[in-house]
Amino acid sequence: MAPDEPQRRSTGERPTIHDVARLANVSPATVSKVLRGLGAVKAESVARIHAAVRELGFRVDPLAANLRRSRRSIIGLVVPDFRNPFFGSMVASFERLAEGSGYRLVAVSSAEKVEREAAQIEALLDWRVAGLIVVPTEARLAAETSILDQKVATVLLDRVPDESSFDKVNVDNIEASAAVIRELVAMGHKRIMIATATLERTNMRDRLAGVMMAAQEAGIADRIEVVQCGPDVGTATEAMVARFDKGKLPSAAFALLGPATMAILREVERRGLVVPADLSVVGFDDVEWMQVTHPPIAAVIQPIDQIAEAAWKQMIARLANPADPPRSLEVQCQLDFRGSVATLSS
Incomplete structure (x- = not known):
């Protein structure tokens, strides 16, 4: 030295x-x-x-000169994939909230890669953002050490870690998924396929935990079939092709993420099957096309605007009181059982 x-x-x-x-x-x-x-x-x-x-x-530091003259006014938002309608809608909600609060939003994508998530967060930190709102790619937040070292206000969304030094906003994944299984069982379904992404994600683990909790209650835990599909439509389609090739489908399928819902429906149509006569389908996450198909697809609806508003309030509160202990909020989902689920005769 x-x-x-x-x-x-x-x-x-x-x-x-x-x-x-x-x-x-x-x-x-x-x-x-x-x-x-x-x-x-x-x-x-x-x-x-x-x-x-x-x-x-x-x-x-690209903003060093400006920051000497004015307060920090940028909030960084990191989402896994802009192509996913759920995250695209989330970005739009945060844009509206930022404009109404005197902040500017910079939104970037991690492309579902931990290394890219870390790089994107480090880049935002270089810009001296006032705060970060992050949907982590996996259970542990990338670049966590850098965020803590620089004491940047941070709110985690959706795939939130069980333990964290940051504020968190999540939906009631366990109860929402359990409600789907209870409803399917009430409609006569005993054999149910669950399509999930990697269980490294806390939201996937929680949703599967809700499924198994309700299945245990109904005495059908041994008839729950779990298929891991990966994070996008491409990997989910590959997994569904392999599963449908095995034959002997269950009476219902519950997709724990949007891309898996799409993959299931594609494979149903490709094989000349009919929803819900051959397979009842429920998806976690609701997008517009699911409401206008024939039949419309049953869905667990995550209220994106409410999620964004809760996270934004957390961010503003954290900026005002940085020494307060981390808070965790849970937003309730809604269940809309549309025409894609049939009642089975006893």
Whole structure:
């Protein structure tokens, strides 16, 4: 370590361009030129600057100048997939809330990849966002250490960890899924296929837990068939093709995520089957097309606007009182049993 290198690593402070300049034994202006690719700088100086950047973990702050003049006014939103209608609607809800609160929203996608989630969060932190709202890709939030080090207000949604240092907003996954099974059993269904994404996600684990709880109550736990489908329509379709190829379908299918609902319906149609005569279908998450198909598809409805409003209130409260203990809120889902479920004769 250079004699005059600032002792800041243990305090959690972010290194500055002046720290880089001192460690590389050049002026801050020279560091700025190198980082922006401007001007002629000696090769040895360039090498020392890049070495200092790596050693200090320095990152350019694109909003540094503006932030010296005004308060932070950007909220970062990280969702798994813009193509998923549920998350697309969520972004729209948060945009409306941000506009009405004097904040600007920057929304990015993790593309269902932990590494990309971490990179997106780190990029938002570089912009010195006032807060983060994140739907984690998996049970543990990526870049959690960086968020905690920088003390950025953070609210987690949907796939929230069981244990967390952050505020959380979730839906009643366990009870909503249990309600579906109870309703199916009341309509005569005893053999039910459950289509789920990876159980690394807490929401999937909770939904499956609700399924099994109600199945145990009804004495049909041994007739619940679980098919893991992956996170998107492509992987879900592959899983459904393999399952339908085995034959002997149950009387009902409950998809715990939207892409699995689509995959089930595609495979039903491809094989010339009919909903609900050959297979009753229920999906967790409701999108517009499910309401206008023939028959309309039964669904667990997550009230997206209410979820977003609850998360936004949490964010505003956290920004106002950063030292308060983390809070956890649960929003109630609604169940709409439409024409895609048949009553079986006893």
